[in-house]
Amino acid sequence: MSNKAFAAVTLAVALALAAVTQLIPNEYFFTAAYTVLLFVILATAWNILGGYTGYVNFGSAAFFAIGAYTTVFFYNAFKAPLLVEIVAGTLVAGLAGLGLGYLTLRLRGVFFAIASLALAVVLYIFIVNWDYVGGARGAYVLQPREIPFGMPRYIHLIYSVQLLMAAFALVVARAIEKSTLGRGLAAIRDDELAAECSGVPTLRLKIFSTMASCALMGMAGTTFPYYLSYIEPSSAFSLSYAVNSIAMPLIGGMMSWMGPLIGAVLLGSVQQLVQVTVSSAWNLLIVGVLLVFFVTLAPNGIMGWVDAWRRRKAK
Amino acid sequence: MEVSWALLANAVIAGLLLGGFYAAMSVGISISFGMLDVVNIAHPAFIILGSYIAYIVNDRFGFDPIVVSVTVSPLFFLLGMALYRIYYLCFERRGQESLRGLAFFFGILFITEVALVLVFGVDYRMVNTRYGDVTWRAGEVDFPMRLVVPFLVSMVMVIGVQLFLTHTFFGRAVLAVAQDQLALRLMGVNPVRVKELAFAISIATAGVAGAFLIVIQPVQPAIGREFIGLVFAVCVLGGMGSIWGTLLGAFVLGLAESFTSTFFGPSWAPAVSFGLLLATLAFRPSGLLGR
Amino acid sequence: MLGNSVLTAPRRVLGALFIGLALSGTALAQQPLKIGFGMSLTGPLAGNGKAALIAMEIWRDDVNAKGGILGRKVEFVYYDDQTSPATVPGIYTKLLDVDKVDLVVSGYGTNVIAPAMPIMMQRNLTFMTLFGLNVNSKFNYDRYFQIMPAGPNPAVGWSQGFFDAAMSMNPKPKTVALVGADAEYPAMALEGAREHAKKTGLKIVYDKTYPPNTVDYSPIVRAIQATNPEIVFVASYPPDSAGMVRAVNEVGLKTRIFGGGLVGPQFAALKTQLGPLLNGVVNYEFYAPDLGSKFPFLEQFLAKYQARAAKEGVDPLGFYLPPYAYAMMQVLDQAITATKGLDQAKLAEYIHKSTFDTYVGKVGFAKNGEWAAPRVMMTQYHGITGNDVEQFKKPGRLTVLSPKEYKTGDLKAPYHENKK
DSSP states (O other), X not given: OOHHHHHHHHHHHHHHHHHHHTTOOOTHHHHHHHHHHHHHHXXXXXXXXXXXXXXXXXXXXHHHHHHHHHHHHHHHHHOOOHHHHHHHHHHHHHHHHHHHHHHHTTSOHHHHHHHHHHHHHHHHHHHHTOGGGTGGGOEEOOOOSSOGGGOSSHHHHHHHHHXXXXXXXXXXXXHHHHSHHHHHHHHHHHOHHHHHHTTXXXXXXXXXXXXXXXXXXXXXXXXXXXXXXXXXXXXXXXXXXXHXXXXXXXXXXXXXXXXXXXXXXXXXXXXXXXXXXXXXXXXHHHHHHHHHHHHHHOTTHHHHHHHHHHHHHHX | OOOOHHHHHHXXXXXXXXXXXXXXXXXXXXIIIIITOOOOTTHHHHHHHHHHHHHHXXXXXXXXXXXXXXXXXXXXXXXXXXXXXXXXXXXXTTTOIIIIIHHHHHHHHHHHHHHHHHHHOSSOBOOOOTTTTOEEXXXXXXXXXXXXXXXXXXXXXXXXXXHHHHHSHHHHHHHHHHHOHHHHXXXXXXXXXXXXXXXXXXXXXXXXXXXXXXXXSOBOGGGHHHHHHHHHHHHHHHOTTOHHHHHHHHHHHHHHHHHIIIIIOGGGHHXXXXXXXXXXXXXXXXXXXXX | OHHHHHHHHHHHHHHHHHHHHHHHHHHHHHSOEEEEEEEOSSSTTHHHHHHHHHHHXXXXXXXXXXXXXXXXXXXXXXXXXXXXXGGHHHHHHIIIIISOOSEEEEEESHHHHGGGHHHHHHTTOOEEEESOSSTHHHHOOTTEXXXXXXXXXXXXXXXXXXXXXXXXSSSOOOEEEEEEESSHHHHHHHHHHHHHHHHHTOEEEEEEEEOTTOSOOHHHHHHHHHTOOSEEEEEEOHHHHHHHHHHHHHHTOOOSEEEEEESSTTSHHHHHHHGGGGTTOEEEESOOGGGGGGSTTHXXXXXXXXXXXXXXXXXXXXXXXXXXXXXXXXXXXHHHHHHTSOOHHHHHHHHHHOEEXXXXXXXEBOTTXXXXXXXXEEEEEOOOOSSOSGGGGSSOSEEEEESGGGOOOOOOOOGGGOOO
């Protein structure tokens, strides 16, 4: 399927989902689904650098927070419309990714991972001390009174926006995966030295991959301040974003665009369910146990299982 | 702010004492990450585990927490051996250690944290030591025992590890494994056993560092996460595979934190520390004393 | 015979009507009154969240023992919000749309109150909240109520007692140092302190914050000492409260009055850990055994609370959140009973215009939902010896400096000469 065809199909599915689900009367579905979609975007974005290129990014929360705080900034400065804030957040996060990549991608992968963690801390301190976006006190972003497109509540709007953004992220990820760029990244993942010797411009590809990945992570964060109406640094930079964006592609399968989608929907839904049933510390335990389980017994994730089963059937 | 000699001297002392503590926390990473290439991101979880064990025994029997942790360190040693076994069988042997090993340890980090929450709850725990409230003053310079005692024991531990590595057979085997595993095998030493031993030592140091932590400040299960960045930063800053490097890195970070807190604003202290790390990675990735 | 058949027919209808009404009445009475909320059962504020939950459950059991509210048994539906704002929209939409609760109250702290506000406002619900500092200043919602006694201008009311005590010193102090953690509550409290400094003409010689996971606080305290402040105001959470008090004693801080906004010394854990190190510190409290006579029913409540808390590994004293968590439910109970129903508009109106008798005394609300008048007690610790908890259950470990109706003594200054 060509990129354009896939994009059309995904868009159609997203719009259909958005329309059909408007019929669900209870709001809880939308608040839960919003969070799951947020993770779909984060996981897909992370996988571009993690699964395709083989570089682990620990700082997903930092880029997510960049997206969120860019929204806060534009809200405070210009009361900008949501679309402007989304575009701005994505661009700023992409630039930050460029900076990180430029500084550290010449090193071994594990140093990049540590550097991404360090960047998250530096950024967190910077935001905490920046009073214009609220600093430690937090910032309030009030949902507008009139809701466009005649939707009953604001959550329906950002849910639909999130659906479209998830579709966009999937299209981008698939496009990268199937392109020559994607093959270059796979070469880097499998053996960077060999790739470099074969003439793959590893540094340039890695930097591009980082930028794309970080930009999409920022995009995931742009609607978040509206979802909560209140954003403060320690929850915006929460470690759970970093863990989930690694766990979900790992569980779903890191080789293709479908893996993060499956992992995010599955793990995200389980977490949402646990939160309102069993509750409490079990949420973290489940992520930890699933992570260890999949990583030891199913290294290629759920997609790996599916592929293995398909291969066995073909025999 | 009037910058007096006393203020400066105290900032230096505070920075060094803090650095000694950071060194204790990071020496394990220096071994497991610096020499064995195992990205044990769950290291802080074992530090917290050590804190809690020191807490229970201190609470129940009143023994000094540091004495407890040193006594209990063989248990951590065994735990480290077992953990490395699993890690080796599942990941290293299959050549998939980088990403998956990382994820594995991430999972261990969370499972340990949750286990502690389920057993102990989320309240902060503290210990009472005889020297906790004592401060030795030399003129205008203060030496709070709460920091001095962990510092002294930490120096003993770090120097002990270094001596072990350079003066014993197994220690030199560990250094050899860090340099060239194949050559080691060709010389008839089983690198897996050596790495197992080294990893076990790293976890044992984590247990002892845990006691230092709870002597210095109150502990609850989730604070392990806050130290992940710090321990790796110390190791990278100092230079991979060098214990002296780790010590130096720890002092540098401790001093940076202390000076920033005293003269510029404590809020910026972590930014300075991690900024230093980013700068090191950008301009001198082998660290201060790295190979 | 004719009389019989003529009379019994309407009587039968009336009888049926009565039976029908009675049945539906009891059917309604048997339908429980579901109150929903999120509460911090894990995460950094879980210690307080669990304590508040115990208090609320004691209230529920007390109310049900008396037959419930309007004849309906009270039931709780609650979920752990993990002290994380991100969980709040999901929790409250589930409570309202899926669990179909009759009434909602908030969790503990601004972090979990603020994200719930848009949902409350969209549905015009009356929202009783537990200890958020100044949440309504941005939303201006007329059905928001706050049980924390900070007064109509919470950030300022919070430290009013502290600065009043400071300015009562003779000669009047001229300089103040402000310090706190980089987190939501301390940032708010420091803002209020800055306003006080401006109002009283104090010169701010130190105004910095520190990251919450700081290990060693002595560099901070030394930097403060280097500016020679006469007043030191601290806004901190339990771990850093402990760290600051320790550091202050290690460095030997010399100042005339120290403390103000430390969260933590109200709980047994810190009281016993720090013990005599707390002597001389001026800090806010919400209850002390010295005031037992002023809050008559509180002692029996605390006895019940303390019995349960010891078993569940939660703060064994219960002087901080529990009385207020109980009081907030009492306000709701009285409002529902008085308005004879759950009409949210009537509830809000009634709560706004009435004064309530609760375990924490008389409670009245201002237009913005905060307390009509600030009543944060400012106290000075003294006479603490050793590290056992029993001494704190008896009076004599602190002096209440303000407000006037609860005052038991005067401030002893300077701080470094009154640490006994």
